[in-house]
Amino acid sequence: MAHDVKSQLTTLLRQALESVAPDFADLPIHLERPRDPAHGDFATNLAMQLAKAQKKNPRDIAARLLAELPLSILVAKAEMAGAGFINLTLDPRAKTGIVRAVLTEGGDFGRSTLGGGQTLQVEFVSANPTGPLHVGHGRGAAYGASLANLLAFAGWDVTREYYVNDAGRQMDILGLSTWLRYLELCGVAVPFPPNAYQGDYVREMARQLRQARGDKYLRSAADLLAGTPGLPAAERDDDEAKAARERHLDALIGRAKALLGVDWVDVHQYALAEQLADCRDDLEQFGVSFDVWFSEKALYDTGLVARAVDLLAEKGHLYVQNGARWFRSTAFGDEKDRVVQRENGLYTYFASDIAYHLNKFERGFARVINIWGADHHGYIPRVAGAIKALDLDAERLHVALVQFAVLYRNGQKAPMSTRSGEFVTLRQLRGEVGNDACRFFYILRKSDQHLDFDLDLAMSQSNDNPVYYIQYAHARICSVVSQWPGDLEALAETNLAGLTHPRELALANQLAQFREIIDNAARDLAPHLIAFYLKDLAGEFHGWYNAERMLVDDPALRDARVALALAVRQVIRNGLAILGVSCPESM
Numbered sequence: 001m002a003h004d005v006k007s008q009l010t011t012l013l014r015q016a017l018e019s020v021a022p023d024f025a026d027l028p029i030h031l032e033r034p035r036d037p038a039h040g041d042f043a044t045n046l047a048m049q050l051a052k053a054q055k056k057n058p059r060d061i062a063a064r065l066l067a068e069l070p071l072s073i074l075v076a077k078a079e080m081a082g083a084g085f086i087n088l089t090l091d092p093r094a095k096t097g098i099v100r101a102v103l104t105e106g107g108d109f110g111r112s113t114l115g116g117g118q119t120l121q122v123e124f125v126s127a128n129p130t131g132p133l134h135v136g137h138g139r140g141a142a143y144g145a146s147l148a149n150l151l152a153f154a155g156w157d158v159t160r161e162y163y164v165n166d167a168g169r170q171m172d173i174l175g176l177s178t179w180l181r182y183l184e185l186c187g188v189a190v191p192f193p194p195n196a197y198q199g200d201y202v203r204e205m206a207r208q209l210r211q212a213r214g215d216k217y218l219r220s221a222a223d224l225l226a227g228t229p230g231l232p233a234a235e236r237d238d239d240e241a242k243a244a245r246e247r248h249l250d251a252l253i254g255r256a257k258a259l260l261g262v263d264w265v266d267v268h269q270y271a272l273a274e275q276l277a278d279c280r281d282d283l284e285q286f287g288v289s290f291d292v293w294f295s296e297k298a299l300y301d302t303g304l305v306a307r308a309v310d311l312l313a314e315k316g317h318l319y320v321q322n323g324a325r326w327f328r329s330t331a332f333g334d335e336k337d338r339v340v341q342r343e344n345g346l347y348t349y350f351a352s353d354i355a356y357h358l359n360k361f362e363r364g365f366a367r368v369i370n371i372w373g374a375d376h377h378g379y380i381p382r383v384a385g386a387i388k389a390l391d392l393d394a395e396r397l398h399v400a401l402v403q404f405a406v407l408y409r410n411g412q413k414a415p416m417s418t419r420s421g422e423f424v425t426l427r428q429l430r431g432e433v434g435n436d437a438c439r440f441f442y443i444l445r446k447s448d449q450h451l452d453f454d455l456d457l458a459m460s461q462s463n464d465n466p467v468y469y470i471q472y473a474h475a476r477i478c479s480v481v482s483q484w485p486g487d488l489e490a491l492a493e494t495n496l497a498g499l500t501h502p503r504e505l506a507l508a509n510q511l512a513q514f515r516e517i518i519d520n521a522a523r524d525l526a527p528h529l530i531a532f533y534l535k536d537l538a539g540e541f542h543g544w545y546n547a548e549r550m551l552v553d554d555p556a557l558r559d560a561r562v563a564l565a566l567a568v569r570q571v572i573r574n575g576l577a578i579l580g581v582s583c584p585e586s587m
Contacts, residue, residue: 005094005512006031008074009042013086016068017046020061024053031088033513040077040087041095041509047084058084095505096496098512102567103492110514110574114522115156121360122148124371125283126163129275130174131199133282136373136404138426139451142442142580143402144371145288146527149578154522159365161292163356166272167300168349172253173197174275175268179256181206182217182267183224190221191231193252195245205274209267217267219259228252282427286435287580299355305347308355308390309340317389327354332385335378354386361392368396369525374403374448400525405442405451433458439580440467443528461587463542466535470572471584473538473545477569478585480550484562491563498557499564503544507564510540514571527579534575541568 010029018025027049031042047062054061062084069078077089102109124144127137145160152158165171177197180190185206192198209217228251232241257264276293283289299305309325312318318325323343327350330337340351360368372379380399387394406413407424430438437458444466445451463469481488499508514533521529550561573583 004515005074005090005098006042006516008072009088012070012072012075013044013046013065015070016065017050019068020064021050021054024050027053034087037506039081040079040089042088042090043081044086044088045084047080047086051084062086090509092500092505093497095508095512096499096564098508099496099499099563099567100492102511102570103563106570107574107577109570110153110518112154112515112518112522114154114519115151117155117157118366119159119364120151120156120367120369121159121161121363121365122151122369122371123161123163123360124148125288126165127279128165128170129272129279130170131197131275132201133279133426135407135424135426135429135453138286138429138438139405139442139447140371140373140402141283141286141288141426142439143400143447143527146439146443146530146579147369147371147400147525149580150518150522150527150530153578154518156367159292160290161294162290164276164293164295166276166295167297167352169250169253171268171272173249174202174271175264176249176253176256177202178205178209178271179217179260179267180252182209183219183221185210186215186218188218188221190224193231193245193249194234195249201275201278205271208274209270213266217260217263223259224252224255226255228255282425286426286430287439294356294359296352296356299352299359300347304359305352305355308358309347309351311358312340312354312386312389315389315391327382327386327389329382329385332381332388334381334385338382350382350386353383354390357383357387357397358390358392361387361390361396366396367398370397370399371447372399372401374401377401398525401448403448403450405453407453407455409455429453429455436471436581437465437467440531443531443579446526446528466531467581468587469542470534470538470576471581472587473541474569474572474576474583475585475587476545477541477565477572480562480565481569483551484558486559486562488566491559491566494559494563495556496560496563498554498560501544501548503540503547504561504564507537507540507544507568510537511567511571514575530575530578534572534579537568537571537575541565 009031013029013031014025017027017029027046029044029046031044034040034043047065048058050056050061051058059080062080065086066078066080069075074091074094075088076091079087081087122144124147125133125137125141127133133141148158148160174197180192180196181203183190184192229244229248231248232244260267309318312327313325317328317331318340319328320326324339325341326337327340328337338350339348340354341347357368383399384394384397387397407429426438433455441453441458442451457465458467461468499505517529517533521527548561550558550565552558552561576583
């Protein structure tokens with residue numbers, strides 16, 4: 001890429017190394033940006049690495065490397081520091097040259113070939129479609145979407161996927177909850193289980209179901225409750241009471257299936273379709289889209305769950321105990337063995353998960369990234385173990401954990417429980433603070449770190465609000481450009497010699513770091529690094545804007561400053577696009 005100063009400096013140091021120590025010419029050269037600008041623009045510990053290999057004094061080696069360093073218009077000063085560091089200070093022209101690169105490459109500035117075009121799947125959100133997405137799901141959505149954008153920008157061929165848990169007990173509970181509310185609307189009094197789904201959205205689905213189907217699904221309370229175990233007293237909260245409530249719920253599901261027959265499928269599919277459509281709509285409005293919506297039920301319909309379990313058996317990793325088939329996951333680092341098929345012949349959720357990962361690998365992805373809630377941490381060893389047991393390369397799988405975000409409104413923690421119906425939805429949060437604040441605040445911390453979402457700060461229009469601070473920098477530049485009479489297309493060829501002020505050189509230096517930030521963030525699966533970078537870039541710009549006039553009388557200096565400002569605007573746009581945040585032209 002044009003104007004890759006870091007690689008050019010590496011080439012200069014490599015030439016010096018080949019002259020000083022030809023036997024060590026392949027030694028890796030690390031260039032870092034010092035925290036203190038007084039130490040130059042780049043520093044390397046090459047002399048210290050070489051000293052360790054040659055068992056010589058690092059300062060002597062540093063002196064020899066400096067003596068052999070080729071002259072270059074890039075370098076204004078090269079000097080030794082400390083125990084043998086070499087500090088390099090760039091010529092101002094080398095710093096400001098990045099402006100031309102940004103304006104020439106435009107929306108592609110910062111793009112990387114790090115991924116080499118390899119196929120990569122990012123599976124994220126994948127929330128059970130049993131209710132509206134809440135603010136906890138929102139963090140996984142924002143992180144997953146930003147990470148997918150980042151990895152695509154860094155050169156991977158990315159597939160974004162949502163795994164739909166449309167089979168299993170949770171969907172049965174939603175179907176039952178909807179039907180019980182439907183019966184309630186029909187005048188049939190059945191005690192609503194406390195561990196069924198309680199939210200108003202269930203009542204709304206029931207209302208629509210009755211409106212569409214009338215009394216088609218009407219059954220008597222006596223028939224429904226026949227043979228079901230009773231519920232314990234509401235005030236009881238012991239383990240036996242909880243287990244009894246779950247048994248009661250399972251019995252009701254069994255009775256519903258028996259009484260409704262084929263109509264149960266209609267009720268079940270109606271509830272699934274309604275919640276899945278709501279989820280899709282919510283995510284699309286949040287700027288989060290998927291290439292694939294993968295059905296768990298399809299794994300059963302195609303026989304892949306049975307095939308995956310049989311493959312484990314063929315490879316000798318299953319045993320039978322008490323009529324159930326167990327995967328010997330302790331052989332692969334798990335804390336205990338896991339059931340994959342119960343004594344009644346039904347497969348476990350873990351079995352379908354094994355099948356899903358087998359499917360991912362059979363689709364040929366070079367790399368697979370699962371984004372899971374932090375509460376799934378203990379699930380990683382068993383899934384990785386199953387992949388190894390199937391003789392697949394577990395190194396191709398990476399699990400990124402996301403801590404749930406905790407929303408604070410007026411200093412009070414908001415509850416989030418899907419079954420109880422007491423939660424703040426993602427849609428409500430977006431309505432209050434807007435998509436931009438949601439997307440940005442969600443990725444302000446490493447994904448596996450706890451996040452307190454400060455609602456008041458997210459809504460504030462102040463420099464303390466980082467997304468406002470960055471967007472305000474973009475709007476300020478748009479205002480400057482609107483008042484500038486020149487030709488935007490010609491700015492890439494503008495003479496930048498007038499950019500000599502320390503703030504201008506610092507700003508150019510900040511722009512040059514964007515490529516490094518992209519690569520580092522992609523390697524670490526850390527889009528929050530881009531958020532931090534943009535905040536720093538906006539800070540540099542605001543400082544310059546407040547200290548210097550952009551539209552000065554000198555045409556050459558005016559055009560150079562507008563070019564620099566325009567380069568800042570472009571990098572802000574490129575960075576915010578990865579994070580899914582808009583760039584308003586006025587505020």
